[in-house]
């Protein structure tokens with residue numbers, strides 16, 4: 578007969594291990610992933626690790642990573658090689674503020690990155706708790722972008738429905754006629770979204786196959802989306818605890 582005291586110790590270990598919440602956010606630009614990510618971070622008191630922000634910060638502070646990044650001219654749309662990205666994330670998650678868990682946004686972007694992420698977590702007896710896939714109809718996202726307006730003189734930004742200028746079509750500050758940025762044109766946004774879908778499809782498949790992916794309907798109001806997000810995270814945590822317990826009983 579198993580010793581009940583020992584069982585409960587193992588169970589507590591399993592819970593402790595899976596208590597470190599590691600979340601991955603997937604979703605196209607304009608799906609509200611940034612806003613929701615920030616709210617998740619506050620709600621669970623864990624940092625958001627965005628590779629974009631990580632790189633910008635490294636360049637600004639002129640660190641070794643920053644100097645490496647600068648060679649790749651991300652501003653010109655060039656990609657930073659997987660090993661550089663993976664190394665940057667590995668260093669970042671070793672920092673003390675990640676002790677209770679963290680959220681990654683913009684990483685992993687490719688299957689090799691996802692594999693490398695998995696291995697670095699396994700080395701530390703950790704694993705991805707879950708992946709939230711922010712999904713909104715392409716037309717909704719196109720609409721969000723196509724309503725954006727910018728002043729060509731002072732750069733102030735508006736949105737025809739969400740944040741309209743006082744006088745339609747004119748900048749509040751300098752009264753210059755507002756413009757649509759080339760990046761916000763319907764066709765450009767549509768193309769960008771298609772490219773995103775194509776590129777991340779294998780990644781969604783990768784996490785779906787492990788039972789880690791949960792879709793979030795990002796077309797609703799931010800408050801409704803957040804409620805969905807919390808429900809999804811709690812479910813993923815419960816599943817993760819279950820997996821961890823099973824793993825422990827297999828190890829024994």
Ligand SMILES: [Zn+2]
Nearest residue numbers: 728731748751
């Ligand atoms: Zn202006």
